[in-house]
Structure formats: structure tokens, C-alpha cells
Amino acid sequence: MMNGKKLEYKGEEALKELERLTAKAGEVQEDILKEILTRNGDTEYLNKYMKGAKDVHSFKSRVPVIGYNGIKPYIQRIIHGEDSSLLTSHPITEMLCSSGTSNGEPKLMPSIAEDLDRRTFVYNLIMPIVNQYIPGSDEGKAMYLYFIKAEMPTPCGLPARTVLTSYYKSKHFKGRSRNMPYYDLTSPDQAILCDDSNQSMYCQLLAGLVLRHQVLRLGAVFASAFLRSITFLEKNWVRLCNDIRKGKLGPSITDPECQLAMSNMLSSPNPCLADEIEGICGCSSWKGILCRLWPKAKYIEAVVTGSMAQYIPSLEYYSDGKLPLVCTMYASSECYFGVNLKPLCDPSEVSFTLLPNMGYFEFIELGKNAWSLDIDEDEEVPRDKVVDVIQVILGHYYEIVATTFAGLYRYRIGDVLQVTGFHNKAPQFKFICRRNVILSLENDKTSEEDLYKSITVAKKLLEPHNVLLLEYTSYADASTVPGHYVLYWEIGHVGQMTLSKLDEVLRECCIAIEEELDYIYRRCRSHDRCIGPLEIRVVQPGTFEALMDLFISQGGSINQYKTPRCIKSRTALKLLDANVKECFFSPRDPKWVP
Structure with a gap:
């Protein structure tokens, strides 16, 4: 049982507890479910289906597997003032906001x-x-760039905030010097807790530069946030150096808490340090800049799986391939799931070992094909397709389902995973994609992973021309007849080469992507003629940063932001289209064998 007292595991003790939990994964899972049912069996939600029963068999046979629409009415009732007992026996202390970028709505x-x-x-x-x-x-310090998002009020007074904002504001994070002495950050808490992301980023980068020779670890939660910080540094390093040189914070920082915290760090002028940083940042190339600015850094920690894999080339560029990319854990707003026991593995090989004490987990069986069972979120899931932890099969794909103490029951997280192995009795999973992020016009169904793989092949055509694909997204344009896939690309490191000189290459990128998409797509394109040629729209530099700003302004979090790989928002599409420089279409049909 997780009662707070059993959570303070450190060092070797933590590793021993990990071994104990995974060695008895099935038993731990059953105990977790029994405890959830004992605690929450009298809630309105569970009573609706279980009629007073609190046993595991009744739960599995009577409680449906649901998506968000299945639990949303109860959440709405609670935020409008009804009691937490609708869902859980414990008081609900806050509502956690999802990132809102996977399917457009937090x-x-x-x-x-x-x-x-x-x-x-x-x-x-x-x-x-x-x-x-x-x-x-x-040992040493970590320059981890963390950000919060301003809370949203609810009618009942419960705060609505992101899961990371919740953690950074908690006593657990603020008391980390006692509980987690190795969690020594360069960033002052006041800078992390500033809800103005620009002021927060400025102060955190400034602190990281002041303490540059003590930094052993670099990172952010997601690779996208870390790269955004590098872009910010490129634009603001002169101001940062001036502050260090003068020993005084510039006038752009107006947050009182940030001013106080940074005044302690900038206690006196330091022209020597400013000259060092200026010499590094003033170079014509920023390749390997991270190693030069933070010479003792051992690795970069960030999520680089799923849609974040797109950022790996950029991270390797800025580190000159010298810093390992470490992806440590798998978590969501709903629940934390697992940890990576091989942090130095290649990012493409990252697997997460399920922690059986985090909640009760079930899995919708998808077999050997991640898209063999396409069940809409509001459709009933066949009972024989739902298995528990000890029933998953190596190599098979699953959609994860979670039951939590906080009131989610058999809830579809929306992530597709593949079983890659086992640690003791606990399964290990590779994150594949979000199940509902796909492109589709006819019978075609292009997953996020399929799109990523095809773009990975195509962007290799850019490399001989010293061109780097920085970002991308897509949408299925049904306004044309026939409809067609549209990709928005932001490219960089072009040098003196103009887009017109890249015309032929970018058209070849279009057909290369189509050649890598699946049989059904190619048949629809080449035989059925129900899908038109794929289009790449090259956008102005900074467009995807503006897209990120748009989603953040609509309630997203810089910590949790992930560029949506399939755009559904009309506002976002309008922003992208307003920044298109040139369009390129696939010059021929992809190969198709009947």
C-alpha cells in the first residue's frame, strides 16, 4: 500500500524496492485493484455498475472500458460543486489538465x-x-529547464493545472533538498514558478550560465521545450552576457520573485565569465554549443520517444553527438506508468518497465499489428480483448487502460505500446504513438509512427544540401477533389541556397514519403485515384514556435507541449497557411503492386 511512508526510497534502497515490485508484478497489481475497490466501491460511479459489489470479478465483468466522454459528466459535476465521492473516497484536491495538443482539447x-x-x-x-x-x-548541478502554467479556476474552487505545475508547486518538489539531495538545480524555485514563460526562461538560462562549470546534467521534460530554450538563448545571449558582466539583472525582468532570486546570483560584476560566454555564443556555428557552454555535462535528459523523436537530430547537432540523450520515464496527466532501466540505450530502443504500484493497468489487445483493432473512443471494447499485466505477449501491441485511486476506472489513456521484454515479472513497453493521431481520407489510416518513419526516409534527401528538417505537422485536406495529405515543413541551415534550388529535392521528398506509406494509401493514390498527390508546404522560420505560442495561449503548457503531428484546429491551420513560403507536390504516383 502506498501510504506516504513507503515512498521515501533512495539510492540502493530504491533499486531494491524496484526489484521487489517487479518480481511480484501480478500480485502487486491485484492488491492495488483490491485496495482501489475497497476504498472507492461506494462511489456513485462504481455503484452504478457494480451494485454494491467490491470484488475483482465484478469489476472486470461489469465496469466498461471508457474514453474521456465516459467520465467527463462526473468530472463536470464535481467542478460545479458536487462531492468528490462521485468518483473517489478521498477528497479531490485539484484537476489536472492534459496538454491539449494530442487531439486539440485539454x-x-x-x-x-x-x-x-x-x-x-x-x-x-x-x-x-x-x-x-x-x-x-x-553530484554537481542539473540545468533542467522547468516551467509552470497559470492555473485555471473552476466553479467549485478546485485549481485546474497541469500535472507538472502541480508537482513544482508541491511540498515534495520544494522540499527536495531534504528528500532528493541529488536534485540540485541551477534554476531558483522562483524562476521555475514564474508563470511568465519568457521571464522564467531568461532567468533559468541566466542561472545555468552563471553556474556553467558546476552543471553535470542538462535537460527539460520534453525535447521540444529544451530546443525552444536553445532558440531563446540564440536570440538573447547578448543580453544575458550584459547582465553577468554588470552583475545586475536587466529591466526586462519585472517579476519581483525572479528579481530577488537572481539578485542573489548576480551579487557582483563578472566580466571574465561574460567574456567566456560571449566568445562561445559569438561563434559562426552553434554546432556542439552545449558542450562548450557546459563542459562538464554528462547527458541531456528529455523525452525523445514518440513524436519527440523528431528533435533528436537537432539535439545531436547542438551537442555535436557527444552527449547521450536520456529518456527516463513514461507518464501522463492521468497516471505515471514506468521507468527506463537502460537510460543509455539508443532513443529508438527506449522501453519502459511498468511500475505495478502506480495504479491498476489493463491492455486492449491489438495483436501483431498496432492498427488491427480500431475501436473508437466511445465504442464498446470487447471483453475478450482486454488483458492484464501477466497476460501481455512479447512483440504484441496494446492500448493501455488505467484504473486509479483518484477516480478513473478502466480509462483508455490513448497510447499504443509494444511489449519489448520483461524485467522480472513486469512487462516492458515501447511507446509507439497516440492511437487517435492519424491521417485518413478514404480507407487509408496513417499512424503517427507511419508518418514519422516516412518523413525520416525523405529528409535524408535534404542532407547532401546541408538542409535540416526542423519541424513538421500535417493534416488531411478534404477541401480538394480528391483530398490529399498536406505536410507543413520548417527547414533550416540552408545557407545561401534558395528554395527554388531545392525545388526538385523537395518534390522528391514528397514521393519518397508516399513510397514509404502503407499499401492501402498507395493503392488509393495510384489505383483507386481517391487520394491526390501529397503536398509539402514550406513555412517561414519561427512558424512552429508561433504554433507553440498559440497552443500555450489556449491553455497548453510549455512543459507538456508536443507539436501535434495531425492538425485539427482551424486557427492553427490558418496560422500555418499564413506563413507558407512555397508549395511542392509529389511529381508522380507511388509504386503500387496489386
């Missing part, structure tokens, strides 16, 4: 006080795991 998830204990348990595992592979990582 969702609210109930959270209880002990959820913070569970998240802390996962964070306490990370450094002991990493230290086995990169000794001494727990």
Missing part, C-alpha cells in the same frame, strides 16, 4: 493528495538508475 483529470506521493516515488527511482550507467551523475 482534458481535466481528478487528482488526490497521495498522487503526489506516487509521482515522487517515480522521481526517486531515476537517479539511482542513471547512476548505474553514468557514475557521479548525482
